[in-house]
Amino acid sequence: MKRYFLILFSFMLFNCTDSLKEKGAPEYIDRIKEWRNKRIENLKKENGWLNLAGLYWLKEGKNSFGSDPSNDIVFPPEAPGFIGYFVLSDSTVTVKINDNIEVYENGIPVKEKLMRSDMDDSATVLQSGRFKWFVIKRGNLYGIRLRDLESPLLRDFEGIETYPVNSDWRIEARFEPYNPPKKINIPTIIGTTEEEVSPGALVFEKEGNAYRLDAIDAGNRLFIVFADKTSGIETYGAGRFLYADKPDSTGTVIIDFNMAYNPPCAFTRYATCPLPPKQNYLNLRITAGEKNYGELHH
Known part of the structure; x- marks a missing residue:
């Protein structure tokens, strides 16, 4: 009986191991693995999905933002306390930056700007320190998508x-x-x-x-x-x-x-x-x- 169970266990182990084997021509397997590696690279890029740190839907009118809890939109604590405010008016979003805060678009300082959304040819992307943000449009909703270039998810991704x-x-x-x-x-x-x-x-x-x-x-x-x-x-x-x-x-x-x-x-x-x-x-x-x-x- 003991020998029977040993044989049965060996058979099950063999089948379990065999089921984990890859199947296909070597060049096909390599091609899929290459695609998967590229997929991981894209996830880790600055415009990938692993550094998202916030999504904030805008209300009509003025929306203050920064890390201070009194803001309408509260960024993570590493961001400045009071950065400025977004103004949603019908289908347009304008950002206005407070005087003592440095915000950039492609290295150029920004104080007030009409923001293009991700539904346009290219979204307006603003940056303060490790944080970047831009407008997204979903149906009739407008929101701010925030990236943290030092995101823990990006850092810990395996x-x-x-x-x-x-x-x-x-x-x-x-x-x-x-x-x-x-x-x-x-x-x-x-x-x-x-x-x-x-x-x-x-x-x-x-x-x-x-x-x-x-x-x-x-x-x-x-x-x-x-x-x-x-x-x-x-x-x-x-x-x-x-x-x-x-x-x-x-x-x-x-x-x-x-x-x-x-x-x-x-x-x-x-x-x-x-x-x-x-x-x-x-x-x-x-x-x-x-x-x-x-x-x-x-």
Whole structure:
């Protein structure tokens, strides 16, 4: 009996170890690993997601800001106490800086300025010490997004756990066009809904079952927001993101779930991520791509 359990344990250990092995041609595995490394580099950049330190929605009229608790918008304690104020008037945001405070835009001192939002060609980015901020627009909401260039999350970041690369999750899908392209509602984590254009659905088979995903037109590529049966358990609860090339001449699209990645909201509460539309919840365990960074990290 003892020998039986030893053999059984060895068999289970072998299968467990084998399941952690990567699968695919060496050049394919290297390509996915290179993509993942680039992804980490981008997260760590100054315009990445790891240094977000605040998101403050503006009220109509005057909004004072700085680290002093008496402000309408309270920056972290390392910022100056009273920096100035934002004025939201209809669809414009103007910033006015207090006389004794130094704030810069690209190294040039700023005292009063009309701020372009992230929905414009380029947002106005202001800086004081280790902090940078700019205006974001979401629906009818205007807010201030704050970056801390010395963010503890950036300093302590150790990467993202992923499933082993497995070429079985590089799947050929059939593109079913919507004619005309269909408008779909994409909910967001802040409670708003964005209307996006879907040029068609990606239809694929896995384990003998058919699945479909509505894709969003992202210019020269397709963008997919999806959730699956790993969501909230092994992967981020609010779904994952994925890009794919547009269909080739035969109407084929390659969906590579090894490149599925966490939305910014997996790392910070100061992002405004889209959520999967209900039709993109898959009754399938997609054991590929990034795993959950974890709500415990923020």
